[in-house]
Amino acid sequence: MAVASRHVAxxxxxxxxxxxxxxxxxxxxxSQLLCHRVRDLRQQNGWSLDQLGxxxxxxxxxxxxxxxxxxxxxxxxxxxxxxxxxxxxxELVEAPRKSTGIHxxxxxxxxxxxxxxxxxxxxxxxxLPLEKDVExxxxxxxxxxxxxxxxxxxKTREFITVEQGKIxxxxxxxxxxxxxxxxxxxxxxxxxxxxxxxKGEALTFLVVIYE
Amino acid sequence: MAVASRHVAxxxxxxxxxxxxxxxxxxxxxSQLLCHRVRDLRQQNGWSLDQLGxxxxxxxxxxxxxxxxxxxxxxxxxxxxxxxxxxxxxELVEAPRKSTGIHxxxxxxxxxxxxxxxxxxxxxxxxLPLEKDVExxxxxxxxxxxxxxxxxxxKTREFITVEQGKIxxxxxxxxxxxxxxxxxxxxxxxxxxxxxxxKGEALTFLVVIYE
DNA sequence: ACACGAAATCCAATATCATGGATTTCGCGA
DNA sequence: TCGCGAAATCCATGATATTGGATTTCGTGT
Numbered sequence: 356m357a358v359a360s361r362h363v364a365x366x367x368x369x370x371x372x373x374x375x376x377x378x379x380x381x382x383x384x385x386s387q388l389l390c391h392r393v394r395d396l397r398q399q400n401g402w403s404l405d406q407l408g409x410x411x412x413x414x415x416x417x418x419x420x421x422x423x424x425x426x427x428x429x430x431x432x433x434x435x436x437x438x439x440x441x442x443x444x445x446e447l448v449e450a451p452r453k454s455t456g457i458h459x460x461x462x463x464x465x466x467x468x469x470x471x472x473x474x475x476x477x478x479x480x481x482x483l484p485l486e487k488d489v490e491x492x493x494x495x496x497x498x499x500x501x502x503x504x505x506x507x508x509x510k511t512r513e514f515i516t517v518e519q520g521k522i523x524x525x526x527x528x529x530x531x532x533x534x535x536x537x538x539x540x541x542x543x544x545x546x547x548x549x550x551x552x553x554k555g556e557a558l559t560f561l562v563v564i565y566e
Numbered sequence: 567m568a569v570a571s572r573h574v575a576x577x578x579x580x581x582x583x584x585x586x587x588x589x590x591x592x593x594x595x596x597s598q599l600l601c602h603r604v605r606d607l608r609q610q611n612g613w614s615l616d617q618l619g620x621x622x623x624x625x626x627x628x629x630x631x632x633x634x635x636x637x638x639x640x641x642x643x644x645x646x647x648x649x650x651x652x653x654x655x656x657e658l659v660e661a662p663r664k665s666t667g668i669h670x671x672x673x674x675x676x677x678x679x680x681x682x683x684x685x686x687x688x689x690x691x692x693x694l695p696l697e698k699d700v701e702x703x704x705x706x707x708x709x710x711x712x713x714x715x716x717x718x719x720x721k722t723r724e725f726i727t728v729e730q731g732k733i734x735x736x737x738x739x740x741x742x743x744x745x746x747x748x749x750x751x752x753x754x755x756x757x758x759x760x761x762x763x764x765k766g767e768a769l770t771f772l773v774v775i776y777e
Numbered sequence: 778a779c780a781c782g783a784a785a786t787c788c789a790a791t792a793t794c795a796t797g798g799a800t801t802t803c804g805c806g807a
Numbered sequence: 808t809c810g811c812g813a814a815a816t817c818c819a820t821g822a823t824a825t826t827g828g829a830t831t832t833c834g835t836g837t
Contacts, residue, residue: 373613373617373621374611374613374617374618374620374621374622374650374651375621375650376620376621376623377621377622377623377646377649377650378649379623379646381645381646381649382641382642382645382646382649385641385642385645385655386641386642389641400585402584402585403813403814403815404814404815404816405813405814405815406584406585407585409585409587410584410585410586410587410588411585411588412587412588412590413795413796414795414796414797415796415797415814415815415816416795416796416797416815416816416817416818417794417795417796418815419814419815419816419817420794420795420816422815423816426793426794426795427640427641427642427793427794428640428641428794428795429638429639429640429641429794429795429823429824430593430596430597430600430638430639430640430641430644430659431593431596431597431638432794432795433641434592434593434596435588435590435592435593438588438589438592439585439586439588440585443656443660444596444655444656444659444660445654445655445656445657445659445660446656446777448641448655448656449654449655449656457735457737457738457740457741457742457750457751457752458750458751458752459742459744459748459749459750460748460749460750461747461748462728462745462746462747462748462749463747480725480727480749481725481749481751481773482751488775488777489700489725489773489775491725491727491749491773493727514691514692514700514702516691516702516704516771517673518729524668526668527668529668530668531668531670533670534673535673536672536673536674537670537671537672537673538670538671538673538691538692538702539668539669539670539671540668540669540692540693541668541669560727560771562692562700562702562773564699564700566657566699614783614784614785615784615785615786616783616784616785624825624826625825625826625827626784626785626786626826626827627785627786627787627788627825627826627827628824628825628826630784630785630786630787631786631824631825633785634786637823637824637825638823638824639824639825640793640794640824640825643824643825
């Protein structure tokens with residue numbers, strides 16, 4: 356289960372025959388972000404360069420150079436700095452996503468009715484456009500119908516909970532039956548499906564997690 | 567809204583007065599992982615060192631050294647390699663989390679009844695222990711009651727959907743009312759609350775996302 | 778077995794990272 | 808304003824990253 360844009364985008368990334376030239380500005384942007392990030396984190400914690408240096412095993416001079424964007428650290432140095440802040444390298448070097456206020460989606464908003472056909476009705480419960488790392492859906496399956504999905508990007512997971520009816524989850528050739536109140540988590544980076552095994556409509560809430 | 571273990575753990579990371587010495591084995595582990603990762607990805611894509619080198623702007627020699635764990639690349643070089651594979655640095659250098667099979671949580675499993683008191687009932691819908699980046703809950707609020715939460719780790723977000731009743735969301739001093747079928751997303755790295763504004767019990771499903 | 782082209786590794790040179798000690802700057806109290 | 812200690816930056820040096828061309832290895836076809 357995923358929205359088309361995510362699926363298409365990831366297929367493009369993985370299956371191309373030829374590698375595509377990288378955008379040289381990205382590495383520059385990362386350096387620019389890192390210098391501010393290290394300085395901000397250090398100041399938020401109230402640490403001097405000396406303290407951070409002692410903890411991370413990176414010289415004060417190097418830390419100073421990084422904060423002034425005067426040096427490009429190796430991965431090992433970056434890892435030690437990240438660790439001293441209790442972060443992973445990804446958490447240290449990647450741009451934080453901004454979130455502003457409360458974003459409301461009304462139950463009758465037609466823009467969030469992603470799909471409505473003889474099999475099922477899917478409503479998106481998280482904000483559009485769906486280009487984030489976590490997606491939230493309401494899925495209603497008609498009796499005897501199912502929703503089948505191909506494998507998605509590596510490490511994609513799903514959480515599902517059943518609010519009404521009975522369903523069967525299949526993932527990695529494994530199958531489980533769920534009733535009202537039951538939940539499940541499973542891999543979605545392999546073919547998987549959700550099937551209505553009850554007599555009436557099944558109502559579920561589905562969380563798709565891309566890593 | 568968060569489970570105590572996550573809250574405590576993140577507070578420890580951010581608010582300590584003194585930085586703690588890093589574990590030197592982490593940087594070694596990253597190098598060890600990176601060399602296999604670059605080789606695997608390159609071979610999966612069917613690219614030669616020359617092709618990857620042309621795309622990434624990193625020399626064949628350097629790529630070869632990285633794959634043999636004979637060099638420790640700078641962040642800029644790492645960024646260019648990651649980008650050529652269509653990944654972020656984090657995605658390239660961090661160990662993928664393994665997910666095995668379908669993990670089922672039954673609706674009547676007492677281990678997942680996180681809280682049940684005069685205010686509300688909370689059930690965890692994602693697997694225990696709750697040390698992952700995304701958590702899923704069912705939250706039932708009694709009439710006139712609310713659930714108040716302190717700010718959590720930076721960049722924490724929440725998605726919520728209302729299956730029954732009326733609620734009011736407050737985050738960043740902002741307030742929104744939701745009815746059945748409505749959803750919302752908002753920051754949880756600031757004080758926030760969920761309040762039942764209807765006459766009967768409110769039933770919601772809540773996704774907590776830690777970045 | 779040999780020939781050939783592609784792919785990977787070696788090699789030497791240059792550039793840059795990373796360091797520890799020296800020097801300068803900063804912030805605060807008297 | 809001055810003095811002082813802490814914090815940040817400068818400096819020279821050694822180590823390592825990074826490169827492009829040369830050489831070796833590999834895989835395949837005849």
